Amino acid sequence: MLDIKQIRKEPDKVKELLSRRGADFKLDKLLDIDKIRREMLIKSEAIKAEQNKVSKLIPTLKKDGKDTKELFEEMKQLSDTAKELDFKIREIDDEISAFLLDIPNMPNENIAIGKDDKDNIEVRKHLEPTKFSYEPKAHWDIGVELGILDFERAVKITGSRFSMFKGMGARLERAIINFMLYTNSSEGGYTEISPPFMVNRKSMTGTGQLPKFELDAFGVRDTDYFLIPTAEVPVTNMHADEIIPGDTLPLYYTAYTPCFRAEAGSAGRDTRGLIRNHQFDKVELVKFVKPQDSYEELEKLTNNAENILKKLKLPYRVVELCTGDIGFSSAKTYDLEVWMPSYGRYVEISSCSNFESYQARRANIRYRDEEGKVQYVHTLNGSSLAVGRTFAAILENYQQEDGSVKIPDVLVQYLNGLTIITKEGL
RNA sequence: GGAAAGGUGGCUGAGUUGGCUUAAGGCGCACGAUUGGAAAUCGUGUGUGGGCUAAUACCCCACCGAGGGUUCGAAUCCCUCCCUUUCCGCCA
Incomplete structure (x- = not known):
């Protein structure tokens, strides 16, 4: 606040x-x-x-x-x-x-002033959109035909906007998670956390999901707990009500969790495939830093997330969100958007934000500076990356004309040497 | 889920017949004295939030798990809740 x-x-x-x-x-x-x-x-x-x-x-x-x-x-x-x-x-x-x-964060003074996503600014681009010599298929068709995705049964088991990974699909998803976690911890210096997937009301308030956006969250009946909409909530609240010794900053954490979102308002958009589901997996990056370092740390965090896309050799662009499009708690946000052939455009796959002291004040996260003075830390986070959308992007960008999907080089070691997913290979 | 005990400052640990405690003592930490230097010793200080303010100076208020209540007055009495430990039950 x-x-x-x-x-x-x-x-x-x-x-x-x-x-x-x-x-x-x-x-x-x-x-x-x-x-x-x-x-x-x-x-x-x-x-x-x-x-x-x-x-x-x-x-x-x-x-x-x-x-x-x-x-x-x-x-x-x-x-x-x-x-x-x-x-x-x-x-x-x-x-x-x-x-x-109920008052959102103040946007950083220097970010573009605008009304909605049309006023966002493209900052940079990596690789050209994938070209095909044939009409590329959408990931929901590729996955279903290969037998690695099963939407119908997910709907039977639960309901619409749920999905299921099967066979090599489940293994590929797990490989993506392991690759991201390993890269973040070994190259990025992030400490891996496996947090609770349910949190209390106080934690949801600390990061800004409550009280204003309660309808977007799944509550657990007969309790005051919520299924986490992102690992940001449990991981940021790790240090709630703490005074962190200044010499331990910055703190870097990475966490894999499933994410649960009701998102009542978004019904009707992206109804097919893995793009917008009530449950999806995500690997998150969270930082606690000194205020004077937070914008440099945002660049580094964004680079860490981009690094995953680079290693996967997926075409993407970085967008700086304008004042009308940044999230409630954020002061500045970069979105990473991956090229999605079925959409014929870039689709958000990561959102990297600097919340400055906004969450720290809500969650009471402070540190002791060099002079012994207590002040609020700055918190940051970003996805690295949304796993379902990464899965979809791999299927679509690595698809072959015969319906098979090549495995990105960096994932091969996580799949015991498998280099291609074919129907026959299942 | 049941039973019992308990939650006090950075840590440890007194205080529970309500008021000479503005939370004792110890440890740790910081600074100073002592020393050639160190240890030991001695001295001083040692939290967070809020108000006032130019002030991170004084002064004032609050905080003994959280929130209410009783009282002129609550760490101490009453109520509700949370958590921890141990035992039992159930269970991956």
Whole structure:
């Protein structure tokens, strides 16, 4: 969340930056109730100071046999007044905190101002879109024909927007995960984490999924737990309510998890194949860094994610998201988009963001700097990569005219030397 | 899921017949003294959040797992919840 002190100090700057997202957040109302709160707080604290003073005198008064009845009556009055004030302050606190939790992060000042994804900026490109001498097939056709994907049975077992990997499909998916994790830990220096796949409400709030986007998440019945929509949630919240020793920063983590998203609003788009499902696998990168390093770290993290695509020899481009398209908690985001022949365009496969102190403030993640001062860390994360979409991209970009699919070189060692998936080979 | 015990500052550990505790003592840590240097010893300091403020200076408020309550006053009494440990049950 945003810093209420900053909103007080430079309201115009905050308003201006937030307005670049294309919405109005009524900060004046927030500032009004904040002012009332502080006035009441000063009164309440003055009363408590008085109570403390008197309390220290009472034992002596009693010992001297003085009559304290009148004093007690006075103090009772004060105490009641303080309680009334505190009750109102608590109400305002709840109101302020609900308000702040619903306000998104301020976009970084330097990113492109825009309305939606049409205003995003292509930063760079790697490899040309794959060319075919025949009409390329979509991954859902390739996978089903090879018998490595089974959508019909997934729908039978669960429902629409679920998928199932079979035989070499399941093995290929596992190979992709292992390749990503291994590359991230051995080359990127990320520590591998295998976190819980369900988290509590506090964790979902810490990273920004709640309270505003509760409908997008799957809750677990009769509990207050949620299936994680991304490993970002458990891994970022690892350090919630902690003060991290400054000399241990930066911290790099990578985690493979399934991800569960209800995404009620997106029904109707990308209805076929692996692109938009309620459950998908993802390998995530998460960083905790010092504020002054966070933008350099974002570049490095994006490069780490790109590195996976490069090694897989998949054509992709890097897009800088404009102010109208960045996520709720993000200050700056690069999307990696892979070439998807069936779509005839690039499709998002990774999203790398710098959240600055926004999540750190929500989740209370701090560190002690060189001068011993406690301050909020900056958090970052990015997918490296979404596994289902990587699977789809491999099928589509590595497909052969006879319906088989070549295995990218870097994955061969994870498949015991297998170089091609054919129907006969199953 | 059942039973019991317990959650105190960076760690350890007192305090639970409510008020000389503004949380004792010890360890650790930081600085200083001592020393040729070190150890030992001695001294001083040692948290987080909030308010006020130019201030990361004073001062004030809050915090003994979390949240309520009783009281002039709560680490201490009451209620609810969470967690930990041990034992039992169930189970991969």
